[in-house]
Amino acid sequence: MMLRKIVLLVLCMCLLTSCWSRRELNELLIVLGIAVDWEDGEYLVSYQVVNPSEISAQKQSGDRPPSTLYQGRGKTMFEAARSLTAEAPRKVYAGHLQIYVIGEKLARRGIADFLDNTLRDNEARMDFNVVVAKGAKAEDILKIYTPLEKLPTQNMLKSLETSEKSWAPTVSVTMDQILSTLSGDGKELALTGIQIIGSQKKAESKENLETFLPPGRFRYTGLAVFKKDKLIGWLNEKESKGYTDITNNLDSTSVELKCSENKYMGIEITSSDSRIKMEMNNGLPEAHIYFETEANLVDRGCKEVNLNDPGVIEQIEHQVKGVMQSNADASVKHAKKLKSDIFGFGSTLGKQHPDMWEKMKQGWNEEGFPALKLHYHIEVHLRKTGTTGNTTMK
Structure with missing residues (x-):
């Protein structure tokens, strides 16, 4: 009888699971925005990550920007993402990704290959929005200091959602919608464009927040027209x-x-x-x-x-x-x-x-x-x- 109880206890213990894959928050870099460019025959990947101490309500030093940009290069997206670990002090986590910006040069070259890598990331959800940097590098979009919202990607996300509801020339498209369009027949892809207005240099410094009208800012403008996976033109x-x-x-x-x-x-x-x-x-x-x-x-x-x-x-x-x-x-x-x-x-x-x-x-x-x-x-x-x-x- 005692042996039966011991066997039953062991079997019950086998059914219990543990947090074998857990990672503490202070061991991760929370990614809110990703920008991908094509430069000198390589992918240039930029991750915008949160500086928790700068956005905390309890402690705000104000000495550092609310987010930091880490970048990596490589012949493949995987190589580019791994190369940034030479600078980043922690492992990146894309589970809270909000905005994905594609550089116009890369969009004209084709987006299928690097999107395939993104879709293979089991940590990233597919509900983040994708936009195309019009006439600019995608990395420059993520460097902008934005008013009202401390985090640029949060400002961009809310602006896109508001603009879609109240201003017809923009439309929010998520990664899963892109996958559906590129996988189907009879419909081509169209993505909202985003561009920089004013001074890019001033937009990248705190000086951008010291005036009523920021000297450098972003604006959603036009729709990028694709054929297959390549950008071929813009709608006004x-x-x-x-x-x-x-x-x-x-x-x-x-x-x-x-x-x-x-x-x-x-x-x-x-x-x-x-x-x-x-x-x-x-x-x-x-x-x-x-x-x-x-x-x-x-x-x-x-x-x-x-x-x-x-x-x-x-x-x-x-x-x-x-x-x-x-x-x-x-x-x-x-x-x-x-x-x-x-x-x-x-x-x-x-x-x-x-x-x-x-x-x-x-x-x-x-x-x-x-x-x-x-x-x-x-x-x-x-x-x-x-x-x-x-x-x-x-």
Whole structure:
């Protein structure tokens, strides 16, 4: 009986697990931002890590920056990451990664190889956002001192999230979404661009925080258009608005309607839903794009416009439709010129007409997409014109 108890106890102990792989916090470098560049035939990897003592609420010395940059070089991403251990006092931990910045030079060379290395890291989650440094090195983006938020990557993340919700030309794309796009057919990749405005030199020093308007700062601008895994061009602000609307990424934005010389009416798009339906016509696919949009009038630049007249409201709605179609047309026109279906028309064709897609997918970007006819069906509903209606102010 005693022997049975001993055996049972041993078996229970075998089921217990221990923290064999644990690592203490003070043994790690917490990485919040990663920048990857291509320089002199090698990968240049930059890790932005937290200085805990500088962001702690209990102890703030103010003598050091809130984050530190460690860099490594190598022919492969793995070699570059390991080479930085010659400088870093601890092992890096990417489990809290927020922003991943790709240099434009590297993006034009191709991103598949180094993304493959990132995906093999079992510590990194795939929900971090990826952006492209426009006309700059990715490492320079992570060196900026930013106001309000001590950590530059946190500032960039919140700015991207806010901009996506309130300003149409930007869209947040996570690593798992990139993997899905590059692994599928019928849709090419588009990533938000980020650039440096003003003085890069001053942006890298505390002097950047000593004025009301920082002399060096970042700004999200345009969308990077990819073909396969290579950057091939950029959409401007107008074209980027058209892209986010067609792909149903538009949450809220603004539209300016000219009502007289040098005067405009401001319209706030409060919601916009879109869907794509592919129909066959004489054996060829045609795309029908449906927009359902709600808006408010927020700025009445021309006082002579009578907002109590239903006919005027219809006219404003018609003008908003024209702006939305103009943005969409500009976006599609540029994408067709680049021969890159970033909207996913091919993917939609594959879902709705799989037999036709099988015939066209091999030459879709080169022939099918550039020749695709589009039809817009836009519904705009102006819900509010302001609490004062027609103002009595002179």
